[in-house]
Amino acid sequence: MNKILPSNAILIPDHAKKVFSGVIYDVYQWQQQLFDQTTTTFEMLKRPDTVVTIPVVDNKIVILQDENPHQGKRITFPGGRVEASDSSTLEAAKRETLEESGLSFKNWRLIKVTQPSNEIEWFVYVYLAWGLIARDQLKLDPGERIKVSDISFTDLQQLVMNDHGVLGEDRDIFQALNSLNDLLNLAEYKP
Numbered sequence: 001m002n003k004i005l006p007s008n009a010i011l012i013p014d015h016a017k018k019v020f021s022g023v024i025y026d027v028y029q030w031q032q033q034l035f036d037q038t039t040t041t042f043e044m045l046k047r048p049d050t051v052v053t054i055p056v057v058d059n060k061i062v063i064l065q066d067e068n069p070h071q072g073k074r075i076t077f078p079g080g081r082v083e084a085s086d087s088s089t090l091e092a093a094k095r096e097t098l099e100e101s102g103l104s105f106k107n108w109r110l111i112k113v114t115q116p117s118n119e120i121e122w123f124v125y126v127y128l129a130w131g132l133i134a135r136d137q138l139k140l141d142p143g144e145r146i147k148v149s150d151i152s153f154t155d156l157q158q159l160v161m162n163d164h165g166v167l168g169e170d171r172d173i174f175q176a177l178n179s180l181n182d183l184l185n186l187a188e189y190k191p
Helices: 091-099 154-163 167-175 178-184
Strands: 015-019 026-033 039-046 050-057 060-067 072-077 079-081 103-114 122-135 145-151
Touching: 050 091, 050 103, 050 167, 050 178, 060 091, 060 154, 079 091, 091 103, 091 122, 091 145, 103 167, 122 167, 122 178, 145 154, 154 167
Parallel strands: 050 122
Antiparallel strands: 015 026, 026 039, 050 060, 050 079, 060 072, 060 145, 103 122
């Protein structure tokens, strides 16, 4: 799969060796020459990329009241891991949004790509979705409890700006916007 990466992406070198394979994280190591010409072992984690969708339905933004056994209750946007079977991050976003919210959309736009940590080869793709096509049943994983709701742009903006959790990760998107129309008119992400 070809991926869109931020211009400042930090990647694991091709010559690195995988020294541990985990359920989610793999560990890679390599020898790196330092400025004084000595070498030392560098290490980085790698994990599957993640997608997040900001869905808009009837002039409101869809949010999830998400609960799982490890993290407890939190408010999130639909999203999850990009699977090996996904042909693209867009396909993963559509799949995760349908599974977690039961919603499918006509219009999709990639608005943000980030690498949350320089020590992990992991990228988060944020999509905007609008133009509802259909509502379906949720298809939740065994460790998920999700309640789907919607919120006005103004209320969501307040929630995001005051939240230090999952929604707060997208604070930069919402702090410069004044309306739902501004959100819907965000430009396509370009690295």
